[in-house]
Amino acid sequence: MSGQKRSDTDEMTFAEHIDALRPHLVRGVLAILALAVAAFLCKGLLIDGVLFGPMSAGFPTNRLLVWMAGLAGIEFVPGIERMQLINTAMAGQFNLHLKISMVAAFCIGFPYLLWELWRFARPALTERELRGCRRFVFYVSAGFFAGLLFGYFIIAPLTIGFLSQYSVSEQVTNMIDVGSYLSTVLNVSIACAVVFQLPLLVYFLTRMGLVSPDFLRRYRRHALVALAILSAVITPPDVFSMILVLLPLFGLYEYSIRISERTLRRSSGTEGTTTEGK
DSSP states (O other), rough: OOOOOTTTTTTHHHHHHHHHHHHHHHHHHHHHHHHHHHHHHHHHIIIIIITTTGSTTTHHHHHHHHHHHTTTTTTOOOGGGGOOEEETTTHHHHHHHHHHHHHHHHHHHHHHHHHHOOOOOOSSSHHHHHTTTTTTHHHHHHHHHHHHHIIIIHHHHHHHHHHHHSSOOTOOOEEEEHHHHHHHHHHHHHHHHHTTTTTHHHHHHHHHOOOOOHHHHHHHHHHHHHHHHHHHHHSSHHHHHHHHHHHHHHHHHHHHHHHHHHHHHHHOOOOOOOOOOO
């Protein structure tokens, strides 16, 4: 598909598609491997500085929670700094180091992978489709990193702080495996990165005629209930934490309605211009 755009009568075979895709895949894999090596060498910054950051009482979110609790007259002491992590496998830490390096490489190289995907698909798109997909890489990457930061700075500290201190009995002591801790941070952050693609999903669904601003407004209350349930599931079971997560998610839904309105308005304007031209 890369290279010059083919005409409708000059369609590529499956083998030709694979040949066209191969260089993009090779460049993407090489980029991820190079970033993984760099991440592996930056062990202190990546693991101690970033992934273990939410464990610290000096983490921005933990300091903010202490300050907000003070304003409300509530004593709040983050206990996650007392959490002890253990390793139970001989090669556990090394394998974990490799896994973290690959995940970090994927997150950092995500925009480049999207760009390679865009370069592969672009020649097959029509002019109208190209106009609709303008700045595709930028918007998807922006949503991905915004969700990643939201999950890391908001969801992860709340989740870790609650789960690390939760106890069914005083006779049970939490001995948390380091792999379990890091998987929680990574899974929560990446899950939020996926959720933050909602505006882009609404954009494409609107262009396809599957959703409309009226549809999204009509089911706003249903969406609010669904988002409240999601917020309660992914955060500790207290109202403060749930609201702290719910507000940005609902704001994302409202922003998606605006995106749908603008998309529908532009599509109507384009169709009107095309009709007048005919």
